[in-house]
Amino acid sequence: STFLGTSFNACSYLLDDRVAGGLGDQPAIAGPLGAFTYAELLGKVRDLAAGLRALDVRPEERIVLFMPDGPALAATILAAMRIGAVPVPVSTMQTGKELSLVLRDSGARVLVAGDPFLLAAEQAAAQSPELRHVVVDGHGDFTASPSAALHRLGDLRGDDSEPYDTREDSSALWLYTSGTTGTPKGAIHRHANIRHVNETFGSQVLGITAQDRCFSIPKLFFAYGIGNSLFFPFSVGATTILDPARPTPASVAQRVQEDRPTLFFAVPTFYAALLAADLPSELFSSVRLAVSAGEPLPPELYRRFTERFGVELIDGIGTTEALHIFLSNRPGKVRPGTTGRPVPGYELRVVDEHGNDVETGTPGSLLVKGDSIATGYWCRTDTTRSVFEGHWLRTGDTYVTDADGYYSCLGRTNDMLKAGGIWVSPTEVEARLLEHPDVLLAAVVGLPDADGLDKPVACVVPNEGSTITADELIEFCRAGLASFKRPREVLIVDKLPTTATGKLQRFAVREFAAS
Numbered sequence: 001s002t003f004l005g006t007s008f009n010a011c012s013y014l015l016d017d018r019v020a021g022g023l024g025d026q027p028a029i030a031g032p033l034g035a036f037t038y039a040e041l042l043g044k045v046r047d048l049a050a051g052l053r054a055l056d057v058r059p060e061e062r063i064v065l066f067m068p069d070g071p072a073l074a075a076t077i078l079a080a081m082r083i084g085a086v087p088v089p090v091s092t093m094q095t096g097k098e099l100s101l102v103l104r105d106s107g108a109r110v111l112v113a114g115d116p117f118l119l120a121a122e123q124a125a126a127q128s129p130e131l132r133h134v135v136v137d138g139h140g141d142f143t144a145s146p147s148a149a150l151h152r153l154g155d156l157r158g159d160d161s162e163p164y165d166t167r168e169d170s171s172a173l174w175l176y177t178s179g180t181t182g183t184p185k186g187a188i189h190r191h192a193n194i195r196h197v198n199e200t201f202g203s204q205v206l207g208i209t210a211q212d213r214c215f216s217i218p219k220l221f222f223a224y225g226i227g228n229s230l231f232f233p234f235s236v237g238a239t240t241i242l243d244p245a246r247p248t249p250a251s252v253a254q255r256v257q258e259d260r261p262t263l264f265f266a267v268p269t270f271y272a273a274l275l276a277a278d279l280p281s282e283l284f285s286s287v288r289l290a291v292s293a294g295e296p297l298p299p300e301l302y303r304r305f306t307e308r309f310g311v312e313l314i315d316g317i318g319t320t321e322a323l324h325i326f327l328s329n330r331p332g333k334v335r336p337g338t339t340g341r342p343v344p345g346y347e348l349r350v351v352d353e354h355g356n357d358v359e360t361g362t363p364g365s366l367l368v369k370g371d372s373i374a375t376g377y378w379c380r381t382d383t384t385r386s387v388f389e390g391h392w393l394r395t396g397d398t399y400v401t402d403a404d405g406y407y408s409c410l411g412r413t414n415d416m417l418k419a420g421g422i423w424v425s426p427t428e429v430e431a432r433l434l435e436h437p438d439v440l441l442a443a444v445v446g447l448p449d450a451d452g453l454d455k456p457v458a459c460v461v462p463n464e465g466s467t468i469t470a471d472e473l474i475e476f477c478r479a480g481l482a483s484f485k486r487p488r489e490v491l492i493v494d495k496l497p498t499t500a501t502g503k504l505q506r507f508a509v510r511e512f513a514a515s
């Protein structure tokens with residue numbers, strides 16, 4: 001009935017349809033945690049779906065997934081979608097405290113946690129009174145929280161033949177992001193959003209086919225990663241290479257040599273790390289196309305990577321709120337130092353502070369419209385209303401276009417920064433520094449490193465008489481924050497630049513720290 005909207009379930013579309021279309025024997029997943037054909041994966045997903053239903057998980061209920069990349073995480077995401085529940089894959093770089101905030105914010109009653117992240121999961125579960133079930137993947141010990149029953153993922157099974165009748169507009173996936181404002185918030189994605197990113201970037205920019213093998217450095221808990229490693233390959237019957245390892249040039253080189261990807265995805269910081277490592281120039285000979293996103297790719301990195309490894313590299317930009325890339329260079333038509341042109345299926349605008357379109361060559365705020373835009377943030381009405389304007393999403397980036405229609409990023413419109421393609425809130429790092437008894441004032445800004453990529457740098461005013469050192473403060477941040485948020489440099493100063501009303505002048509901090 002039109003009253004209920006059009007039926008569409010992302011799990012059936014990504015998995016059942018491949019098996020029904022004759023690709024059951026095609027490899028769906030490769031990598032160190034196991035290989036699965038599409039038919040085998042569907043069997044696993046049905047088991048998990050039945051097991052989750054047996055735990056009384058209802059449609060629309062959130063299930064937080066704190067797991068490494070591998071078949072278990074992919075299958076659990078799909079199983080949750082299959083029963084109309086909402087998978088919330090979250091960063092495994094989080095501390096137990098950060099995870100507990102997400103558990104409480106999302107109202108999840110079920111947490112699925114995998115080795116080797118059980119300790120942080122245990123701490124989080126102990127602080128999350130609404131949790132009813134913790135499902136553990138792996139053999140590690142886990143002390144259940146007072147409110148939650150403990151289960152093993154391998155024991156979840158049953159016969160779940162039919163996917164739940166979700167609609168195009170039903171919630172399919174939440175992704176937590178601290179972009180745009182600094183506080184983590186859950187962006188709500190519909191089942192239909194997943195189809196849209198496949199039909200746009202996946203099909204029209206990557207040109208993905210069943211012969212492709214995708215390998216993404218960003219993990220499945222990132223919007224960038226879940227598109228690269230799950231949505232694009234499964235939309236055509238291609239293979240995804242899932243690696244639980246924390247990526248280093250050595251671990252990636254091994255994975256590439258063993259699993260021979262054809263599509264490779266990373267962020268500029270990782271391309272810089274690959275170039276700095278001693279790797280054979282033929283390492284990427286199986287790769288037909290490399291993709292960069294997360295932060296702008298400096299033209300020098302583009303040149304060095306393409307010359308050294310002989311692989312085309314396209315730079316694009318997406319946001320968690322748009323689910324994937326909506327502006328991108330195209331293979332064979334790259335203009336280094338730009339983010340390329342709009343991906344078909346998206347409209348872009350560059351506007352001034354009054355919301356009027358600016359002329360070509362004039363900087364303005366970038367807005368995007370397309371069918372993969374999130375419906376909003378969970379329980380953040382004010383922020384939702386300022387970031388989502390009708391059909392348009394405010395990206396928070398300042399852009400300029402040229403006469404040929406290429407877009408170039410000039411930076412963020414606010415103070416947020418990205419390190420290694422991941423959002424870092426300066427205020428969160430400052431708050432951590434201020435927890436140190438020797439710190440009086442702190443200001444954090446993003447400054448380019450030797451490769452031209454932004455990293456957090458702090459200016460700190462210590463308390464009188466303190467002999468605290470920069471290294472001690474960096475270690476203090478590493479201990480209390482996800483490690484990528486730690487300042488890479490701390491400058492000890494006598495005072496911070498402020499306005500007459502005492503407001504921090506972040507631009508002046510940036511100028512000072514850069515000098």
Ligand code: 3SK
Nearest residue numbers: 223224294318319320324
């Ligand atoms: O940061 C990006 O450029 C990005 C790309 C794809 C999907 C999601 C994001 C945040």
